[in-house]
Amino acid sequence: MAKLQVAIDLLSTKEALELAAKVAPYVDIIELGTPLIKSEGLAVIKAMKAAHPDKLVFADFKTADTGELEAGMAFGAGADLVTILGSVDDATVIGAVKAAKEHGKGVVVDTIGVKDRVKRAQEVSKLGVEFVELHAGLDEQAQPGYSIQVLIDEAKRAGVPVSIAGGVNIDTIAAVKAAGVAVAVAGGAIYGAKDPAAAAKALREALDAA
């Protein structure tokens, strides 16, 4: 069964906690977005894990170097999963996986900006990561002609556990699920909705539908 991850790209701990309280019943993973962590620091991880100990808390660090150090910081603050950029040296991923093993947690590789996402997903999957995020970031999504279909096609070819992030919404989630993803990530479709709880519920139901 695919997991549902809410990506919280808001800027304050207060807003993030308010949103999480509304959508937690429908999601498996609560992602603290990179801008949120830059704005609020490690304290937002600690606060979210304290509020939702039964959820997986995902720290979107997008680490580019010192993988062991930064992953250890995230896990020490209460994160269950942390992201490392896929474009960086394998040594950074290996260091983060070492920290994950020490803490009993997991590493997710984010392929944002990677040219051949499938090839890199297959490479880093051999390094002991939990799953690989096939990701078109917010800037890439804003380019004319962007379509999530490219990520869906890649997920079908990957042959390793992947998530899709970059335009998952109520219109696309069935195709995302059919691609066999481990995790569907929805940010704007939830935090940008008039009723985030209803949006998360609808996504959950679509994901769980036979």
Ligand SMILES: O=C(CO)[C@H](O)[C@H](O)COP(=O)(O)O
């Ligand atoms: O990590 C991110 C940006 O770097 C976003 O959280 C991710 O792209 C989710 O996007 P969307 O709002 O389209 O669901």
